[in-house]
Amino acid sequence: xxxxxxxxxxxxxxRRRDSxxxxxxxxxxxxxxxxxxxxxxxxxxxGPYLLPFSDTEIDIMQRFAPPFSGAHLLGTDPLGxxxxxxxxxxxxxxxxxxxxxxxxxxxxxxAVGLVAGYYGGWLGTVLMRFVDAMLCFPSIFLxxxxxxxxxxxxxxxxxxxxxxxxxxxxxxxxxxxxxLKARDxxxxxxxxxASDARVxxxxxxxxxxxxxxxxxxxxxxxxxxxxxxxxxxGYGIQPPTPSWGNMLxxxxxxxxxxxxLAIFPGAAITLAVTSFNFIGDGLRDALDPRMGGR
Amino acid sequence: MPDLPMPLDTxxxxxxxxxxxxxxxxxxxxxxxxxxxxxxxxxxxxxxRGETLALVGESGSGKSVTSLxxxxxxxxxxxxxxxxxxxxxxHDGRVRDLVSLPEDExxxxxxxxxxxxxxxxxxxxxxxxxxxxxxxxxxRFHEGLxxxxxxxxxxxxxELVGIPDPRRRLSSYPHEMSGGxxxxxMIAMALSCEPQLLIADxxxxxxxxxxxxxxxxxxxxxxxxxxxxxxxxTHNLGVVAEIADRVMVMYSGRVVEQAPVRPLFxxxxxxxxxxxxxSVPRLDMAGRERERLQAIPGAVPDPLAxxxxxxxxxxxxxxxxxxxxxxxxxxxxxxPEHLVRCVRWPxxxxxxx
Amino acid sequence: xxxxxxxxxxxxxxxxxxxxxxxxxxxxxxxxxxLSQFAAGGDxxxxxxxxxxxxxxxxxxxxxxxxxxLWRMLRGDWGASYRDGQPVLSVIGSHIGATLELMLTSTLxxxxxxxxxxxxxxIRRYSLFDALATIGAMVALSIPTFWFGLVVIYVFSVGxxxxxxxxxxxxxxxxxxxxxxxxxxxxxxxxxxxTAVWSRYMRSSMLDVIHQDYIRTARSxxxxxxxxxxxxxxxxxxxxxxxxxGLHLPTLLSGALVTETVFTWPGMGRLFLDSIxxxxxxxxxxxxxFTAVLVLLGSLLADLLYHVADPRLGAHGA
Numbered sequence: 001x002x003x004x005x006x007x008x009x010x011x012x013x014x015r016r017r018d019s020x021x022x023x024x025x026x027x028x029x030x031x032x033x034x035x036x037x038x039x040x041x042x043x044x045x046x047g048p049y050l051l052p053f054s055d056t057e058i059d060i061m062q063r064f065a066p067p068f069s070g071a072h073l074l075g076t077d078p079l080g081x082x083x084x085x086x087x088x089x090x091x092x093x094x095x096x097x098x099x100x101x102x103x104x105x106x107x108x109x110x111a112v113g114l115v116a117g118y119y120g121g122w123l124g125t126v127l128m129r130f131v132d133a134m135l136c137f138p139s140i141f142l143x144x145x146x147x148x149x150x151x152x153x154x155x156x157x158x159x160x161x162x163x164x165x166x167x168x169x170x171x172x173x174x175x176x177x178x179x180l181k182a183r184d185x186x187x188x189x190x191x192x193x194a195s196d197a198r199v200x201x202x203x204x205x206x207x208x209x210x211x212x213x214x215x216x217x218x219x220x221x222x223x224x225x226x227x228x229x230x231x232x233x234g235y236g237i238q239p240p241t242p243s244w245g246n247m248l249x250x251x252x253x254x255x256x257x258x259x260x261l262a263i264f265p266g267a268a269i270t271l272a273v274t275s276f277n278f279i280g281d282g283l284r285d286a287l288d289p290r291m292g293g294r
Numbered sequence: 295m296p297d298l299p300m301p302l303d304t305x306x307x308x309x310x311x312x313x314x315x316x317x318x319x320x321x322x323x324x325x326x327x328x329x330x331x332x333x334x335x336x337x338x339x340x341x342x343r344g345e346t347l348a349l350v351g352e353s354g355s356g357k358s359v360t361s362l363x364x365x366x367x368x369x370x371x372x373x374x375x376x377x378x379x380x381x382x383x384x385h386d387g388r389v390r391d392l393v394s395l396p397e398d399e400x401x402x403x404x405x406x407x408x409x410x411x412x413x414x415x416x417x418x419x420x421x422x423x424x425x426x427x428x429x430x431x432x433x434r435f436h437e438g439l440x441x442x443x444x445x446x447x448x449x450x451x452x453e454l455v456g457i458p459d460p461r462r463r464l465s466s467y468p469h470e471m472s473g474g475x476x477x478x479x480m481i482a483m484a485l486s487c488e489p490q491l492l493i494a495d496x497x498x499x500x501x502x503x504x505x506x507x508x509x510x511x512x513x514x515x516x517x518x519x520x521x522x523x524x525x526x527x528t529h530n531l532g533v534v535a536e537i538a539d540r541v542m543v544m545y546s547g548r549v550v551e552q553a554p555v556r557p558l559f560x561x562x563x564x565x566x567x568x569x570x571x572x573s574v575p576r577l578d579m580a581g582r583e584r585e586r587l588q589a590i591p592g593a594v595p596d597p598l599a600x601x602x603x604x605x606x607x608x609x610x611x612x613x614x615x616x617x618x619x620x621x622x623x624x625x626x627x628x629x630p631e632h633l634v635r636c637v638r639w640p641x642x643x644x645x646x647x
Numbered sequence: 648x649x650x651x652x653x654x655x656x657x658x659x660x661x662x663x664x665x666x667x668x669x670x671x672x673x674x675x676x677x678x679x680x681x682l683s684q685f686a687a688g689g690d691x692x693x694x695x696x697x698x699x700x701x702x703x704x705x706x707x708x709x710x711x712x713x714x715x716x717l718w719r720m721l722r723g724d725w726g727a728s729y730r731d732g733q734p735v736l737s738v739i740g741s742h743i744g745a746t747l748e749l750m751l752t753s754t755l756x757x758x759x760x761x762x763x764x765x766x767x768x769x770i771r772r773y774s775l776f777d778a779l780a781t782i783g784a785m786v787a788l789s790i791p792t793f794w795f796g797l798v799v800i801y802v803f804s805v806g807x808x809x810x811x812x813x814x815x816x817x818x819x820x821x822x823x824x825x826x827x828x829x830x831x832x833x834x835x836x837x838x839x840x841x842t843a844v845w846s847r848y849m850r851s852s853m854l855d856v857i858h859q860d861y862i863r864t865a866r867s868x869x870x871x872x873x874x875x876x877x878x879x880x881x882x883x884x885x886x887x888x889x890x891x892x893g894l895h896l897p898t899l900l901s902g903a904l905v906t907e908t909v910f911t912w913p914g915m916g917r918l919f920l921d922s923i924x925x926x927x928x929x930x931x932x933x934x935x936x937f938t939a940v941l942v943l944l945g946s947l948l949a950d951l952l953y954h955v956a957d958p959r960l961g962a963h964g965a
Contacts, residue, residue: 029782133665136939140901141919145935148923149676225791229905232793233920245791252797252909256805266794273789281785367866404869412867417860421959422883432868467958483868 023286030282033275040272044091053082055089055242067260075260078250083260087268090242094224095272097158097243101223104162106169106216113173114200118181128174131167139164140229147235157236161226169215176208210287214280221276228269244269309381309389314490314523315341315364315408320378320393322356322363330375331597333359335547337378341491344517346524348538348555350531350570354594356547357527361493364525365404366392382407383490405432409484413496415476419468425452426464429483436487451482455512474505478512485516492517493525498533510537531570535559540631543567546595546605549625553632563634563643566590566606604636612638651954659947666943667720670936671713674928720936726929728922735933739915745815746903746914752830753838754892754899760838761845762888766881768846769853780846787843792902796836796909803832813911833910837902841895848891852884859883886957893949896942 024030048055052071058079067075067083074083116127142164150156181204194203205212224244230236231245239246244265251262309316322334334356341347349357359368368374380392384407392403409432412418419428429451430444439447445464452460455478468476477497484492494513498506514537517524526537534541534555541558543551543566551564562568569590592609595601601608603619610618623637636642700706707715719725725735764784768777804812810832811817816825856862857880865875904916911917915934922930954960 029785129662129665133662133669133939135897136662136666136942137669137935138897138900138904138938138942140904141935141938144904144919144923145673145931146676148926148931149673221789225789228791229793229901232791233905233908235923248794248797252800255797255801259801259805262794262797262801266791266797269794270786270790273791274786277785277789365867367863401869401871404867406869410864410867412860412864414860418864420861420865420879420883422886422957423879424958431865431870435868435870435874469959480864483864 020286024282027282027285029278030286033278033282036271036275037279040091040268040275041095044088044095047088048085051082051085051088053085055081055085056240057081057085066258067264074264075258077247077261078254078258083264086242086247087244087264090244090247090265091268091272093154093237093241094227094244094269097154097161097227097237098220098224098272098276100158101161101165101227102216102219104159105166105219105223106212108162109166109169109215110173110205110212112166112170114177114205116170117174117177118196118200118204120178124174128171131170134164134167137164139226143226143230144233144235147230152235152238154237154241157227157230161223165219165222165226169212169219172211172215173208176211177204180204180207213287214284217276217280217283221273221280224269224273224276244272309340309383312342313340314343314383315525316379316381317364318379318381320360320363320376320380322359322368322377323375324369325373325375326598328598333547333597334363337544337549339542339549339552341523341525343490343523344521346517346526346537346539348534348541349525349527349544350529350534350541351544352529352594354546354597355544357544358495360544361410361495361525361527364392364493365408365410366400367404367410385488385490402436405484405489406436406487407489408491408493409487409489411477411480411484411492411494411497413499415473415480415500418480419476421468423467424464425466425468425471425479428468429464429479429486432483432486448482448486451486452479454485454516455479455482456508457482472505473501474508477501477505477509481509481512481516485520488520489522491523491525493527495527496529497526499528499530506533513537531559543570546600547597548605548622548635549633550606550635551633552625553629557629557632561643563628563632563639564606564636565610565612565642569609612642614638651960652951655947655950659943662943663940666939667717667936668713670932670939671716673935674716674932675709725933725936728930729927730922730925730930735929738918738930739934739937742913742915742918745912746907746916748830749833749837749906749912749914750899750903753834754841756834756838757841757845758888758892761842762849762881762885764842764846765849765851766853766876766884768850769857769884770876772854777850780850784843784846787839790839792836792840792905793909795839796833796906799832799836800909813909815913833906833912836909837899837906840902841899844891844895844898845888849884849888852887853880856880856884886953889949889953889956893946896945897938900938900942 058081059076060079062071062076063078067073069075074087076082077086112127112131116124143160146160146164147157150160177200227236227243228245228248231243232248234246234249237243237246239249247265248262251265254261317340318338320334320337321332324331324333337356337360339347349360351357362368363376364380366376368376376393378393381389382392382403383389384403390399390403392400395403419425426445426448429448430439430441433439433444433447434441437444449460449464452463457463457475457478463471468479471479480497492513497513498509501509510533513524513526516522524537526533528534538555540552540554542549543558543564545566551558551562551567558567559571562571573589590609595605595608601619603621604610604623607613607618613619617637623635625633625635626639628634628639628643723736727734728738764780768780771777799810800812803810811829812832813829815829817829862875862879865879870879900916903914904919906912907914907916908920915937919931919934921927922934
């Protein structure tokens with residue numbers, strides 16, 4: 001309804017005074033996500049020191065111990081290693097890979113988006129067409145193809161995930177910068193003789209921060225998922241280093257006899273990724289009310 | 295027996311023979327997070343066959359909500375509450391109270407007994423359906439005609455509203471037509487079932503001045519032909535002078551003045567109406583007079599926190615403390631057929647004379 | 648219309664060129680370049696390798712090699728599999744059917760459920776159903792497909808014994824019923840993410856539409872609510888979903904690869920993984936290029952379809 005009815009029905013003067021933090025706190029799922037990630041990170045950081053088992057301790061007598069029935073809370077794997085200890089150690093790897101890959105992909109994405117959005121013209125066109133072309137490759141295919149060519153070290157996995165997931169960020173930043181550039185303050189700063197780099201980083205980027213923060217959060221979720229996919233398929237983090245994905249690598253063969261091998265690591269991935277997605281959603285509502293409400 | 299109050303819904307639902315519509319104490323309130331928001335308060339008026347009533351006011355005055363509320367096109371029950379009576383004479387001669395009518399019977403009234411034309415011809419037609427199908431849709435539902443027969447009637451209607459080559463135009467899409475043509479389509483659609491009442495919500499506001507004149511002319515011609523009653527909502531007093539028989543001025547959800555068009559323009563009683571009239575340029579104004587054109591200072595009050603007393607008081611040049619802000623003034627019958635809501639009107643009328 | 652199609656085709660061709668450059672670059676990242684499999688084999692001396700490189704023109708400047716490679720690709724000469732010497736395109740051709748079968752059925756399933764959930768969520772906005780659907784979609788987007796596949800196998804194959812745990816059909820039984828029986832599990836697994844995507848976009852598209860003026864117009868005509876919903880709201884809200892379906896294609900392909908792996912479904916995704924483990928680079932690179940071209944053509948098709956379906960753009964063109 002675009003008439004006076006809507007105008008008259010919807011003045012909410014109280015809303016304008018809300019801070020971003022208060023809006024975020026009202027988003028119950030986002031708060032839930034933050035708490036879960038906090039607890040998960042804490043457990044992965046200190047948990048391994050508190051458990052009576054190490055993640056590498058092989059105990060042939062205790063192979064396939066079922067969960068919740070003895071010393072091993074979440075049971076043991078085919079080598080008798082404690083699943084809980086492995087999940088916590090794997091969490092360190094998976095979460096770190098997620099954050100590191102996000103950080104690198106943000107740097108690439110922001111740089112490309114800034115340059116393309118600020119300079120525009122043929123340079124912007126070429127860069128954005130390159131982004132379009134990269135997005136034509138389905139991510140798992142690209143990840144697997146390249147990971148089969150390079151060594152499967154943790155560092156190269158991080159780099160690989162980053163290199164295949166910066167494009168959305170570049171698009172978001174480019175669109176924001178192009179819109180912002182047309183507005184007065186960028187023109188004013190330019191007229192005052194500020195350098196291009198200064199206008200970009202001091203005037204334009206801070207004004208595009210809201211969608212960037214949201215994209216960063218969602219990118220962590222994406223990176224954790226990507227790592228789990230390629231590790232599950234055997235081209236990611238290599239055993240004996242545990243990751244949530246490679247813990248599931250052999251789980252399918254034991255699905256009948258030891259389903260807990262599959263259930264717990266998968267639940268950890270789902271919990272972490274869901275939490276980051278919830279946080280991203282809450283941040284979107286909190287930082288940019290215009291984008292929210294849908 | 296005599297001390298029993300009469301239950302509300304047994305009030306006689308009667309209209310005089312030539313009356314089409316009678317709105318009695320119509321109030322519409324929206325439910326918002328900040329509390330109930332009264333958009334329309336105690337609006338009453340009647341409309342005779344062939345008569346045109348202009349509803350005038352700034353945006354936010356409640357004029358559009360009133361028109362939507364008559365057909366219950368405002369949001370549904372928990373979000374919006376409608377009270378009072380809206381008595382409408384249907385095509386079968388029966389009088390119904392639209393406020394208490396069940397939803398499925400209400401659907402039979404909409405588009406058949408009472409139809410609406412909206413402000414934005416650009417967005418009021420569905421972009422993915424052909425114009426012919428959209429005009430024919432109501433005919434098919436209300437008159438039970440088949441698609442072909444309904445389309446034939448739709449073509450006649452398009453011709454009636456002055457669209458050239460109507461048969462071919464049936465298969466056009468809205469985006470292929472100009473704004474004026476689309477508004478003609480909207481009018482054809484509204485007239486498709488020969489309604490007793492046409493509500494036109496700012497039908498010419500979005501159009502060019504020359505097109506505006508054509509559309510007004512069309513509406514007048516059609517009204518002469520069908521003898522339908524018209525509620526014409528506008529903020530343009532020039533249009534009012536051209537088309538209306540009577541004028542109802544609304545401010546902040548209330549009727550503040552109601553009169554036939556001549557006395558209202560000739561001797562307005564409410565300071566708000568005078569302000570409105572002063573803010574309109576007129577062709578007969580000489581150069582110096584033109585310069586005295588003035589907008590009313592201030593803005594429409596916040597409906598959630600209305601000022602005490604007369605809601606126009608904070609913007610009124612004749613505001614008198616202790617008098618105007620004491621209580622909401624009643625609607626006085628100042629002269630025959632001339633209602634005004636202002637405690638100082640007798641005084642002001644004397645001074646003006 | 649014609650002008651738009653021409654412009655869009657030209658754009659797609661330009662994009663294809665950039666895609667091919669990226670593909671070529673990845674091909675040359677392989678250790679030892681396109682000859683790595685011979686080097687890895689170990690039964691060739693460095694001299695043999697050099698001679699082979701010269702024969703294949705690998706000592707020419709890269710741009711020349713690229714043009715040559717592109718020309719061969721365009722003619723349909725995508726090289727031969729190291730494993731059995733078959734042309735790459737025919738190897739892909741013999742596996743694409745299974746993948747398309749899986750992708751199409753799961754997309755259909757996702758459209759039906761997702762659209763329904765989205766529509767209901769929009770017309771009952773902020774209801775309990777809407778809240779649960781929103782949370783459900785977020786969780787569905789966060790579940791790793793392979794894990795969901797394992798859960799489905801565990802519950803329906805291991806536990807209940809209702810569904811086969813993998814493969815496209817029982818050997819010796821080629822009946823349609825048997826094929827459908829095998830399709831159910833992977834179809835549900837692949838449809839999960841698409842359903843979530845459809846429900847989210849359909850909801851927001853519906854919310855856009857039901858607040859439009861023309862819905863109020865339809866209501867003012869006294870049209871029954873049901874007809875307004877189907878004929879005016881859903882009809883219009885479905886239009887942008889054409890674009891969404893096109894944009895979703897890369898995710899769908901990735902999901903298909905994982906689903907095929909879990910359910911040992913003999914499609915292109917499994918072929919890709921097998922080829923990687925055999926270091927069959929011509930097939931790996933061939934499939935990589937093939938999927939990129941598929942995505943490109945998919946989004947081109949979606950755009951053209953949108954222009955046909957939306958009268959504002961179709962008949963008279965923008």
